[in-house]
Amino acid sequence: MSEALPAYARLPQRFAIEPLLAALNELPTEAWSAHFNGSFYDGDWSGVSLLGPAEAHGALVPAQGQSVRPSIPSRWHTPFWPALLASIASPISSARLLRLGPGACIREHRDPDLGDPQGDVRLHIPILTHPAVEFVLDGQAIPMQPGEFWFLDLSRPHRVDNRSERARIHLVLDVARNAWLREQIAAGLADTPTVTPARSTRAFADFRARAHADPQLFARLARHSDAQAFAEEAVRLGAELGLDFSLDDVRSAMRAGRNSWSTQWKA
Structure with a gap:
């Protein structure tokens, strides 16, 4: 097959x-x-x-x-x-x-x-x-x-x-x-x-939307040039907002977008 x-x-x-x-x-x-x-x-x-x-x-x-x-x-x-x-x-x-x-x-x-x-x-x-x-x-x-x-x-x-x-x-x-x-x-x-997005996937999508809408949250992410530090900061900031997602969620999004989700903050 x-x-x-x-x-x-x-x-x-x-x-x-x-x-x-x-x-x-x-x-x-x-x-x-x-x-x-x-x-x-x-x-x-x-x-x-x-x-x-x-x-x-x-x-x-x-x-x-x-x-x-x-x-x-x-x-x-x-x-x-x-x-x-x-x-x-x-x-x-x-x-x-x-x-x-x-x-x-x-x-x-x-x-x-x-x-x-x-x-x-x-x-x-x-x-x-x-x-x-x-x-x-x-x-x-x-x-x-x-x-x-x-x-x-x-x-x-x-x-x-x-x-x-x-x-x-x-x-x-x-x-x-x-x-x-x-x-x-x-x-x-x-x-x-029917399958649905995972809980953490949905939480991370919520975080991404908030980050795009909140200049202060955007700026806190943008200061991290290293991909690992960026992902860790995203998880930490998400937890502050009561959004439970993992490094895997951030890395997966970065891979799916060919790292564009993290590099866009430097533009």
Whole structure:
């Protein structure tokens, strides 16, 4: 499947949440390992690898074209997870339970390997979530609910904020592109919920409007010639106004405008 894919789609397949929760609760605390990409997150981002590369060099590393094998230790093995994976009609190269702890965040990044038109794509099955968890893809909040099945093009900019007091846990799969997946995405697009800009994206849009209308606020931003200092000042000034957005929101806007939003202040 080499044609262009949408940014996201809720697939038709659904998963009963009670068996998912029961299987999740059978895993002991020691089954969870910290995510290998420590530069991308703050707080607890951890997981359990169910299926991964045969020659893994660390916990939770996806296969990315390597041969795969079950990776959960036999002492924690139950028939539930293999049966669930067998219900997905596309070759799976990686299956991981990924947990984002209370108050934790995954900073904005891209997964460029997922943009290969001949490579794997990523699917999510939410198991535990909360209204205060926000998965942001290209500035849009993706409203994933427990038991749903989602395709996400994570070669695009994305981040996750867990502002709740409970862990967010998803089953995350890397699967091959095939006719079944193409059909699932096409069928799912017709039933995918409408997405809206993320809370922080809306807050930053409000801040930008105020900055353009307020000469004093404009001047406080304009004194910063360095992009990092400019972004940090924007976040600080936003907080003073009760507008909660992040450095990622500012940087994303700067990239989208080829840095014009910061350089315009120097004109």
